[in-house]
Structure formats: structure tokens, C-alpha cells
Amino acid sequence: MKKLTCIILYLVYALQSNAQTKTLPAKLAWWKHNNLRVIQTNLPDYEAATLNPDSLVADLVNYSANTLIINAGGIMAFYPTKLDLQYTNPYMKPNTLGDVVNKCHQKGIKVIVRFDFSRVHESIFKAHPDWCYISPKGERIINTNMYAVSINAPYVQEGAFQIMNEVMDMYPIDGIFLNMPGYQVNNAYEGKYLGIDQNEADKKRFYEYSKGLTLPTEENPADPTFAKYLEFKKFTGDDWSKKLYDLVRSKHRDIAICTYTEKYVDIIRHESQANNGVPYWPYTASDNVNNATHSFPKHIISNASIQQIGFQSRYNAVEPGEVAIRLYENIANGSGLDLSLMGDMRGYEDERNFEVIKKVYGFHKKHEAYFGNYSSIAKVALIAPGLWPGGLTAQEYRGVQLMLKEAHIPFDIIVSEQIENQADKIKGYGLVILPETTGLTPEALKVLKEALANGTNLIATNTAMSDNPQALLDIFGAKVIAKEYDGGGNYLQPDNAAIFKRLKQQRMLMLKFNLAQYDFTAADSHYLPILSKGRPGPPEIIGGHEPTGYYAMALKKTGKGTAVVLPFNIGRLYYQNGYQEHKNILLDVIERIYPKAMQDVVTNAPEKVEVIVQHYGKNTAGMGATNDGLITHLINLTGFSGASYFEPLPVYGIKLKVRCDFKPRQVFSLANRKPVMFSWQNRVLSFTVDKLGDYGAVVVNR
Known part of the structure; x- marks a missing residue:
């Protein structure tokens, strides 16, 4: 009997042990700790x-x-x-x-x-020249004794x-x-463009992939074969x-x-x-x-x-x-x-x-433990033209980003090609900004339309969606008359004091770069009349800036959301010149259609103090729930001047009001663990950072 009891106890233990083994979580891959x-x-x-x-x-x-x-x-x-x-x-x-x-x-x-x-080294190239890149003109990409491959x-x-x-x-x-x-x-190390690789292996594989097409020799976006080649590059x-x-x-x-x-x-x-x-x-x-x-x-x-x-x-x-x-x-x-x-x-x-x-x-x-396990507080999304944006489109994108940074408006960045894969996330934002965004897929447009109908607001700048006239008309009530027009010499009139509160001392706003001409008949309302170029020359003869009949802003409501189009280079203007009136246009528009964007973070911090607020979870076992509290990062960019970097100037008495949906148990400075005095009322946390050097972080625990 004693022996039977022992056997039964052993079996029970073995079963329990086996059950526990099955329920043990798999070991987290080392990089997923994100530290x-x-x-x-x-x-x-x-x-x-x-x-x-x-x-x-x-x-x-x-x-x-x-x-x-x-x-x-x-x-x-x-x-x-x-x-x-x-x-x-x-x-x-x-x-x-x-x-x-x-x-x-x-x-x-x-x-x-x-x-x-x-x-590959030239010794490999000499043995296998068919392994290497060859341009449409028969050139190789060579760096000293290294040859680019195919x-x-x-x-x-x-x-x-x-x-x-x-x-x-x-x-x-x-x-x-x-x-x-x-x-x-390209020969990236010498900055020289040579063209699409014409290696025989590329020609053969593209022929098979495209079912009979010849590998293109020029990067021509209007060429259907080149469009197929772009698909081919992604596939391979x-x-x-x-x-x-x-x-x-x-x-x-x-x-x-x-x-x-x-x-x-x-x-x-x-x-x-x-x-x-x-x-x-x-x-x-x-x-x-x-x-x-x-x-x-x-x-x-x-x-x-x-x-x-x-x-x-x-x-x-x-x-x-x-x-x-x-x-x-x-x-x-x-x-x-x-x-x-x-x-x-x-x-x-x-x-x-x-x-x-x-x-x-x-x-x-x-x-x-306080880094790497974050989720964003942002209710604003900025759409990026790629992970590695470049050219004039990047200037438009960066200019808008700079405006948001300096206004301390929290925002997430999502690359345009991922809109359709982030549908639920997009629909959760109060505002989505599309700086010169083109090339959107039908699926991405569907996501934006559904988000708009459900209460997400949209702002598009310059030639955004101009490659899809029907979408531009449906969403913004805009029809392209001329997509490209040099705005140099034209002016905008901030014609509505109820909207353009930051521009009350200005009656004419300068323009340059692109200024698209749109028909806004299908929009609900339009603003910012465009004035003609007038008479350039010495002071004695200038003037003559008359209304052109075109406008630089239109607003259209769809369902619960509002869509605004600003068909000019507002981002590039600010990126290149930094005149406050262009930033103020965007901020006034945001405040008009989505004022909550201005309320997540309110601070007297200088524009060159970057404020980033995150939900955080203790990062002791890798990425997980981010419900331990909030962390506010302050990065001091006051040492940046044009193209030079110096020691940042200390900033004193930074007051912050941060949207906080829980009553904090504890607020402290991460660097020295000293408590920070705070108040919490109506789901708003208020505290002061007495002195900021190059960086500071304030932790808010539940």
C-alpha cells in the first residue's frame, strides 16, 4: 500500500511538472529586450x-x-x-x-x-566577371580594387x-x-549615378518574372516596364x-x-x-x-x-x-x-x-529599466515619404515635422506605404497630416476615408493626392487646375480672423516654391485668397497684387471628420526659411479642426527643447505592457545653431502640463531619483523642471 501511494504521488508530481513545463513561456530572444x-x-x-x-x-x-x-x-x-x-x-x-x-x-x-x-575583390571579378554589375553603357562600379556585384x-x-x-x-x-x-x-562612395544593372542574370530573371519583358535601361516612372521592374526589385x-x-x-x-x-x-x-x-x-x-x-x-x-x-x-x-x-x-x-x-x-x-x-x-x-518599453501618447500622425526620405518631398515632410516639434505637439510618424497595414492605428488618431503624400494604394485610401468618416481629421499639403484626382475630389473637394506653379511673388491673405488667430498683425504672407492652383467648388469652404505676383521692381513701381480667384486652403467635412488641403509648399517654406507665419498657418488650422492636439503637452519650454512623452512599462523582461506610468523626456537643442553644435544653454523653470489619465502615485527625476512636486486635476498633470542641462527625464508612476 505504501509503495502504491508513492507511485500515485510520483505520477501526480510528474503530471503537475509536465503541465507546468507546457505552460512556461518561451525564452525571449535576446534582442527583444530592446536594451x-x-x-x-x-x-x-x-x-x-x-x-x-x-x-x-x-x-x-x-x-x-x-x-x-x-x-x-x-x-x-x-x-x-x-x-x-x-x-x-x-x-x-x-x-x-x-x-x-x-x-x-x-x-x-x-x-x-x-x-x-x-x-568583390578584383581577383574574384577577373575569375567571374558575370557576377558583377554592368551599366547600360558597359561601365562597372569600381572602388579601387573592389567591384560592385549583381x-x-x-x-x-x-x-x-x-x-x-x-x-x-x-x-x-x-x-x-x-x-x-x-x-x-550608384557608386555611393563617389556620388556617381551609372544606371540600372544590365547583368545577364538580371535580364534573365526579370524576363521570367515579367513573362517576357526586356529589362529597362532608364528609370522612367511613366514607363509601365519600369513600374514592373520596381515590383521585381521588391520581389527579389x-x-x-x-x-x-x-x-x-x-x-x-x-x-x-x-x-x-x-x-x-x-x-x-x-x-x-x-x-x-x-x-x-x-x-x-x-x-x-x-x-x-x-x-x-x-x-x-x-x-x-x-x-x-x-x-x-x-x-x-x-x-x-x-x-x-x-x-x-x-x-x-x-x-x-x-x-x-x-x-x-x-x-x-x-x-x-x-x-x-x-x-x-x-x-x-x-x-x-525605464527605457525601450514604450507606447505613444500621440493622437497626431505624420505620414512620411519613406524610411529614408530625400529630395524636395523630404523638405516638405521635415518642415511640417519641425513645426510640430517646436509647438510641442506629440506625433507619431508612419511611412506612407504602411498606412494600409496600420488601419486600426490610423483610425485611432485625431489628426493625420499628409505632407505632399502621393502614390497611395487603393487600400491606403480606403483606410483614410474610413478614418475620416469616423472622426479622424486630415491635413494635406502641396500636391498630396494630386496623382489620384478622384480621391482628391472625394476627400478634400479639390480639383487640380495646375499642379505646378511657381509661387514666388504671390501672397496669401489671412482672411478669417476666427481661424488665423496667430496672424492678426499680418495682412499679406509671402510665398515661393510650388503653389498648386485648385478648383474648390466641391469643398465646404475655402480660405487664404491668393494674390497675383504684382509688379516687381524698385519701390516706386511695386504693388498691383490682386486676387487671382484661387485659394490656398479648403475645408470639407465627411462624416465626423474634417479634411483640409493646403496646396502649397508650406513645409518646405518653413524648412528652408523658418518664417513663423507659415508655421502659424498650420497651427491655426490644427487648432481649428483638432484643438486637442494642443492640449496633450502644454509647456513654456523654448522651441529648441524637444519634449517627448511616452507611456512606459518597466523593461525588466523585454517588451510588454506599458501601464506603469508616463515618462517625459526633455532634450536640449539650444546648442544647435544653423549648422554648428555648441554646449546647450541651461534652461530654467520649465513648466509642463501633460495629459495623464491616472492619478500619479509618484513623480521623480530619473537622473537623481529626487521627487518632483506636482498637481493633478481634471486628468492633467502639472509639474516644473527647475533646470535642464543637455537632457532630463521625469518619471510618473501609477
Whole structure:
């Protein structure tokens, strides 16, 4: 009987144990804790001869890094490869990469290895010229002795996987970073455009994909064949990424894939780089992280602060003040920290940023439980023209973003191509702004129309939706008469004092750049009469600015929402010139159709103090619920002046009123854990930051 009882007890215990085992959650992949503190050593070939694993790891520890990105293969092997298709770095020491991986792991540091399959050494090119890029004129993309490759040729389609497989077999790596993925049309390092790759493998695969079309030789958006080619590029890129994903997952579920695209990757990497020209854009990190985080919310984002000034100035770093802003903006928007250096930190050619890096990385390590697990408070969405916007469209987008930043209006950024994939999110915003947004799919337009009918308000600027006349008419009541017209010399009249409250001392507002001419007959109302160019010349003869019959603003209600179109370059005007009247037009329109946008954060902080408020959850076990409270980040950009960065000026007595739907249990400064006096009334939290240096954070706990 005693024996039977023991058997029964054993079986009960075994069943309970088995049940508990089944209910245990799967181990969270390491990168999903979203607490990355990355340092990337972009090694020139010759530094492989002097790289010391012990000093490298000591520096990583000293700077509070928890992740290293280091060269492995592709352009050249930094390890003893056995593959003939890969050129070996002549300075490579056989044990270095293995020692770095092992010594990093001993200190709890993850190692992501870098591959670049965009180029091959000339010795590989001579043996396999058919693997490489060739322009419509028969030119090659060459950088010294490296030749750009073709994506659809055997090196990328087969050899790349052999190289990565070899590294994964040799070393217990934690991740793979792919540099410069995608099709080659430029010599990026020399700024020279050469055209669509005409490699025979590309021609054959495009012919098969398109069912008989010839590979185009020109990038002509009006050409249906080029439109098919764009589809082809996306298809082949996704197909290659899927093959990599399957290969890596077959090896180990805890090897992260990191690159600049979003499909079949675990970590989307972005970059804050030095501007090439003016005006200088000081919000690159906020722009990048906000955009990627809300466009692809299931991914971890890592935005790298690129130390180099440019490809031709790699050994000169950007200013310490700029690096500090980038890193703090990363934290505030929900990215970890990421830094890209030329080589390691020993004997570095420009060490001015090292103290800033050490300070911010150390701060993140000390307080990492309060970072990385955020959800936005914003009820405004700004639609971006891409993850890497450029050209005049980017100026329109950035100008609108700058207005919102300076007015301290919280907003999320969502790339236009993701509207249809973020339908529920879009419908939850009170206001969606479309700066010169074109190319929207029927699905995206359907999402916007449904959101509008349910109470989301829309603002479109310049030529937004002009490529879809029916949508422009249905949503905004606007019909294009002339999409492109030089507005230089024209004026706007702020004709309605009830709307344009910020413009009561102005009767004529200057214009330049594009000024589209629209018929607003189908709109509910129109404002801002456009005056003619008048008579240019000396003071004695100027004047003659008469109404043209066109207007620069129309308003149309649909269901519960209101749509406003401003068919001129309002964003670009502010980005380029910074005149307050153009910002004031937008702010007055926002206040007219969605005044709640102005109420989420109310502050006397200067325009150059960036205020970012997030719902947060303690990040002790990775991403999860964000209901522990609020965190307010303050980033001081007063040291930014035109194109220069100086020490920021201290700001005193910053008063804040933040929308807060719970009665706080505790409010304190994150840096010193000292309590902050506050009041809470009508779901509004009020507190004061006595002094702001370069950065501050205030935590509000439930």
C-alpha cells in the first residue's frame, strides 16, 4: 500500500511538472529586450593586424556597451575562410574573430558580425566577371580594387549563403548585420549615378518574372516596364531575405538578423548621418526612430549615430553636441543606443566624442529599466515619404515635422506605404497630416476615408493626392487646375480672423516654391485668397497684387471628420526659411479642426527643447505592457545653431502640463531619483523642471 501511494504521488508530481513545463513561456530572444547599447567597429583591412581582443573588450565594458558589431566577411574575410569565392584580408590573424567572440561572451556582450555582399575583390571579378554589375553603357562600379556585384548573379544568390553558413559553423555568433543590401545604381562612395544593372542574370530573371519583358535601361516612372521592374526589385529582395531568414533559423533561433529593410529581419537598423548641405537637420534620430517604430511596431529599432562626417572624411567625427542629441533622441523615442566607428577605440583619430558616449551609454545602463518599453501618447500622425526620405518631398515632410516639434505637439510618424497595414492605428488618431503624400494604394485610401468618416481629421499639403484626382475630389473637394506653379511673388491673405488667430498683425504672407492652383467648388469652404505676383521692381513701381480667384486652403467635412488641403509648399517654406507665419498657418488650422492636439503637452519650454512623452512599462523582461506610468523626456537643442553644435544653454523653470489619465502615485527625476512636486486635476498633470542641462527625464508612476 505504501509503495502504491508513492507511485500515485510520483505520477501526480510528474503530471503537475509536465503541465507546468507546457505552460512556461518561451525564452525571449535576446534582442527583444530592446536594451541595445551597440558599438560597431568598422575595421579597415589594415586594422585587423593590430586589433587586440583584450583591449577591445575592455573598452566595450568601460563604455557600457552590451553589443558589438564587427567585420566578418563578404567584401573580404576577416577570418580564415575556406571558400574560394571570398577574398581573404591579407592582414587577417586567424584567431582574432574567434577570440573577440569568446572574450565578449565572457563579459556578457553579444556579437553581431558584419557582412557586405555589395562588392568583390578584383581577383574574384577577373575569375567571374558575370557576377558583377554592368551599366547600360558597359561601365562597372569600381572602388579601387573592389567591384560592385549583381544581386541576381551566383555570388549573391549562392555564395553569400555559403559565406554566412561558414561563419555560423565556425563561431557562436549572436547576430548577422548586412551592410548595403539592395540593387546597385550608384557608386555611393563617389556620388556617381551609372544606371540600372544590365547583368545577364538580371535580364534573365526579370524576363521570367515579367513573362517576357526586356529589362529597362532608364528609370522612367511613366514607363509601365519600369513600374514592373520596381515590383521585381521588391520581389527579389524579399525572396533573398527569406532565404537568409530560413538559413539562420535552421541554425539557431537566437541569431538576430539586422539590416536596413524590414522584411525577414529582427532588428531594423537606421542611421543618423551628417547632413550634406543646408539647412541642417538636427532631429535625425527622432525622425528615424519615430518613423521606423510606428511604421513597423513588431520590430526592434537600432538607430546608429555615424561618427564620420562623410565617405571622404571618415576619420573626422561629427560634433559632440550632435552625438549627444542623437543618443538622447534614440532613448526618448524607444531605440537603444548605437554607434558606428571607423576601427576600434584605440588610437582613434578623433576622440572628442568619447566622453559623451561614455556618459550617455552609462546613463542608459544605469536606468535601462525605464527605457525601450514604450507606447505613444500621440493622437497626431505624420505620414512620411519613406524610411529614408530625400529630395524636395523630404523638405516638405521635415518642415511640417519641425513645426510640430517646436509647438510641442506629440506625433507619431508612419511611412506612407504602411498606412494600409496600420488601419486600426490610423483610425485611432485625431489628426493625420499628409505632407505632399502621393502614390497611395487603393487600400491606403480606403483606410483614410474610413478614418475620416469616423472622426479622424486630415491635413494635406502641396500636391498630396494630386496623382489620384478622384480621391482628391472625394476627400478634400479639390480639383487640380495646375499642379505646378511657381509661387514666388504671390501672397496669401489671412482672411478669417476666427481661424488665423496667430496672424492678426499680418495682412499679406509671402510665398515661393510650388503653389498648386485648385478648383474648390466641391469643398465646404475655402480660405487664404491668393494674390497675383504684382509688379516687381524698385519701390516706386511695386504693388498691383490682386486676387487671382484661387485659394490656398479648403475645408470639407465627411462624416465626423474634417479634411483640409493646403496646396502649397508650406513645409518646405518653413524648412528652408523658418518664417513663423507659415508655421502659424498650420497651427491655426490644427487648432481649428483638432484643438486637442494642443492640449496633450502644454509647456513654456523654448522651441529648441524637444519634449517627448511616452507611456512606459518597466523593461525588466523585454517588451510588454506599458501601464506603469508616463515618462517625459526633455532634450536640449539650444546648442544647435544653423549648422554648428555648441554646449546647450541651461534652461530654467520649465513648466509642463501633460495629459495623464491616472492619478500619479509618484513623480521623480530619473537622473537623481529626487521627487518632483506636482498637481493633478481634471486628468492633467502639472509639474516644473527647475533646470535642464543637455537632457532630463521625469518619471510618473501609477
